[in-house]
Amino acid sequence: MLFHMAFKRATLALGSAAFLFNLSGSCATEFDFSRPKGFGAATIGGMGGEVVNITDPIDGREQLKNALCNSFNAEGVCSDATPRIIRIATTIDYTGTEKTSSERGCYPGKTKGECPTPYEPEALILVDANDRHCSGKEVTGITYDAAGKNPLSVGSNKTLIGASSSAALKGKGLRLVNSRNVEIRNLTISDINNGIVFGGDAISLEGVDRVWIDHNTFHNIGRQMIVDHFRPAINVTISWNNFDGTSAYSPECNGKHYWNILLIAKKQNITLSNNWIHDFSGRAPKVSGSDAIVHVVNNYFQNGSWHAIDSSENAHLFVEANYFDNVILPILPDDGYIFGALGSLGAVAQRECKEKAGRPCLGNVAIPEPSNNDFTQYSAVMDAFEVLRKNIIPSSKSKVSSCMITPYEASKVPAIVKAYAGTGHL
Template identity: 30%
Template sequence: MHLGRLALAGCATALATVALLPPPATAAGTAHGAGAGRGSGSDPARAVLPARDGWGAAEGGVTGGSEARRGHDITVSTRAELADALARTGDEPTIIRIDGTIDANTDDAGNPLGCDDYATDGYSLDAYLAAYDPATWGRDDPSGPLEEARAASAALQKERVVLPVGSNTTIIGADDDARLLGATLDVRGADNVIVRNLTFEDSFDCFPQWDPTDGEFGEWNSEYDSLVLYGSTHVWVDHNTFTDGRRPDAEQPRYFGRLFQQHDGQLDIVRGADLVTASWNVFTEHDKTILIGNSDGASADDRGRLRATFHHNLFHNVTERAPRVRYGQVDVYSNHFRQDEGAAYGYSFGIGIESALVAEYNAFTLPDGLGAADTVHRWTPGTSMTARGNWVNHRPADLVAAHNAANPDAPLGDDAGWRPELRRQVTHPVAVPFVVDHWAGAGRLR
């Protein structure tokens, strides 16, 4: 394959150029720099998703609030200001600029709220643990006053931390250190939304629910994704950083022998959401990272939808779901998957019911003991994925063949049944670690 080249301005290292693979013949277009957007001028808040830049660019593209008029270009620096700005948008094009750190777990006066402030109806973790210890409660679902108190307490926290986002909206960091702490941006039933240049940190659940029937030993299940797209269309997620930050799972206690999991996903695309491009983001220090389709039984909502593109993202020390896919045609190319020694790792690509994942030209940097066979997990028999041009630890690797060799009783097909056409810039996997690690994430808009 012929390789073009993109000069890296100011790069004095031996990697003076970045190899670019040409887009498919049906996807002609000029290669642009990291996350450039048409119409951005000098103000990235007015950028729109470039043409042919992934599934988000299909069927009309993503313009967000780029045409916001006076009065709908709002800068906020507190949770109360952010909630008010989101509530006032309607369908009018609106830009919301996040200035500094906004902590969702605060009251309207800006005072911090802890888990004890949400606890109600006699809930306490100690009492909950005593009531539902499997040694005495058994394997039935929790029920009764303490489970009801947990649910009521969780509802109080949800009122504070879940922030609904409407159509025709751009939410962007006003500067390089803009941060949403403990928040969920809930893009539900909306169209035409842009989220850029934000650090999402520690969207945590004070009140995880014990489920003794989840798996062989039971699990603690939590709410609150950092960003959830629920039944929404035309969304561009660009140059953000998603992290557990101050509350890493590795430092959480274990109850009933299982991790007290206070985090859910970092980015979930569910219930008929469609036409999404996620570019130049960093997903780091997390377990259940990206879920596309949240139920095998949601075919009525999801079949023919859940079309998403992920390119030039860094997945650093994430345990699983990068992404896990049901139903959707999902294009994952030119991403860097990097695991440090000792970081928990289950898999990167999860292949679920009727998924159609195409994974090409990605780079994996894995520690000793992990290889190509570990990157894929097949959840549903009879499923397939297309995997071409991927490299693992600086060598070409056939991910499907490696998976099948290691799992002869659970083979995976090698053809997802479609070919992506909406790609502007495909970086050779040799160059992906350099390019992505230097340009992805919040604070790196150029």
């Protein structure tokens, strides 16, 4: 009874954005957008907590900051675990609110004057004295908007959701450190020092558990749209987002963003599903680490001038039922492991799927077919996936049933993902 009441409270609090809640607590159907699926399925965010409505674009800056986190520990890390549902109904623009700063950096790729109109080269801020990104390049002062490098801290047990078509964060991203049980949905996050690498990320994850990033649009981000750092990122689902890489700034002056999704946590299990990732040149995603398992499923990769997926440093990627449309290199050959196929899987691979995934696997589609087919079927990936499937899903510690993704055919991906990914579809 309490479980049903909790869902009812959340439904009333979220209004139309939550009309698809399944009050039975069973697995959400494939296009039930009210509940996460995959590794982050146990996430419930701020369910049952205070509802904070943010409607003023100016006063909302401080209101949002305090609603996301109103207490910090001695190390400056957010310690606020009070459940809250935070509804944004306007654009909160932090651009210019913290003045500008200047640090040493360079133009690591093309330089000014080398790009054809309307494109511009990317600048890069050196992280520290040991940073070698500018080796062989002229080091100069790079001026940037200070707000971009000072993200909003997000505490545990929070739902942050856009409540109107104008719901957006500009000039500043979100940082989750040691956060548990967070939902970020239906927001446009954009214009964070566009064209300045290391000028700020859209969403940064560090030592997190149970996170759902869903139905957002990312655009004009200086560095990564989503990054998990070297600490664990476990039980995470990234679904139905629009990663828009179109930009005047790019490494090769072609208008395609390179810094997209970087997953380098020492320990991580992440579902990346039903995302539209387009106009990119790399890191879409890049995954590293021997204790990493990422399920890349039913994503639409479009217009990639270099590689989409990069599995490195013994990472384990289960890649199925994705559609690669005009992508030069769907898989970058690297020292990680891939289980997936371009086209149908063979009989041996399918037997392994049925045994370890509990179902048949679906192949990927690439149009046109790439000159290099670097899809492989490493058993180590399915071994790791089986362990998670049996021991994490469902989670006995959660009142919410956890469910894995059941993929649909790759040929259907472009139409479905373009119709529903990004903001405005809840």
